[in-house]
Amino acid sequence: MSKNILFVLLAICSITSAYSQQNMEGIVVDAxxxxxxxxxxxxxxxxxxxIFNNSRGEFQLFATPGDTLIAEREGFHSDTLVYIDQKVLIFSLKRSVIYIPEVKVSARKSPEELYKQAQEDYKRAFGLAKPGSAFSVGPTGAGLNINTIYNLLSKEAKNARRLTKLLEAEYQQNVIDSKYTPDLVRNYTGLSGDELKRFMQEYRPSYYFIIASDEYELMEYIKNKYKLFKLNPNLRHLPELPKINIDVSK
Incomplete structure (x- = not known):
């Protein structure tokens, strides 16, 4: 008789345990x-x-209220949760290494390639802008190079020199753009949309800073400027006054 009672009790416990266990669904995401x-x-x-979750990050497992569940994956810190009565189990894993957003590589030319292409496109302008020595050496000795002097004084040469300055300025801006990118700034500030554009315009570094600094120095520059930006996101800096060169010899 006692054996029958024990069997019934075990059966009841098994049924109770089976009903208390829930086949739960869940998902694992990057925090x-x-x-x-x-x-x-x-x-x-x-x-x-x-168990292991599937390629879509989803999983199913049996759990009883009070069970402790742990999610683990290489490259991430583990996440722990206790099942109570959640409808869906959601694990949020934080990376154990610094996350750098994926950058799509395109066939964009480097600043040096763009500048070299501009030199090819405007070869005549570069030739006029750098006319060479104003003196020439002929059979009778040193003398003035008439063609060079003409180039120096001609309107075409002045326009050519102006063009080369513009191309050099464009090259410098391309160098800045190649390192001071929206993806980089977004990664260290979390800004996006109009705020990102405004920050990048207000705190755009100079060409000479860009070529002299390494990645760490540029990162610190962005972080420090972001601290200023957070104090007053709507602040607008006044543009620098144009430099005026006065020729006192005239």
Whole structure:
């Protein structure tokens, strides 16, 4: 008789345990990007069951209220949660290394390539802008190079020199743009949209700073400027006054 009672009690316990266990659904996401993460190991430390989620970041597992669940994946810090009565289990894993957003590589030319192309396109202008020595050496000795003097005085040569200055200025801006990029600034500030554009315009570094600084110095520059930006995001700096060269010899 006692054996029958014991059997009934065990059966009741088994049925109760089966009904208390829930087949739960869940998902694992990146805490930073909110994108789904696959091949995550999920362990129910109470029941000692272990599963892996699928390629879409989804999983199913049995859990009883009070069970402790742990999600683990290489390159991420583990995340722990206790199942109570959640409808969906959501693990949010933080990367254990610094996250750098994916940068799409395009066939954009480097500043040096663009400048060299401009030199080819405006070869005559560069030739006029650098006419050479004003003196020439002929059979009778040193003398004035008439062609060079003409080039120096001609309107075409003045326009050519103006053009080369513009091209050199454009080259410098391209160098800045190649390092001071929206992706880089967004990564260190979290700004986007109009705020990102406004920040990049207000705190655009100079060409000479860009060529003299390394990646760490540029990162510190952006972070320090962002501290100023947060104090007053709507602040507008006055543009620098134009430089005026006065020829006192005239």
């Amino acid at each position: 930073t990007t909110k994108q789904r993460i696959a091949t995550v190991r999920i362990t129910n430390t109470t029941s000692k069951r272990l």
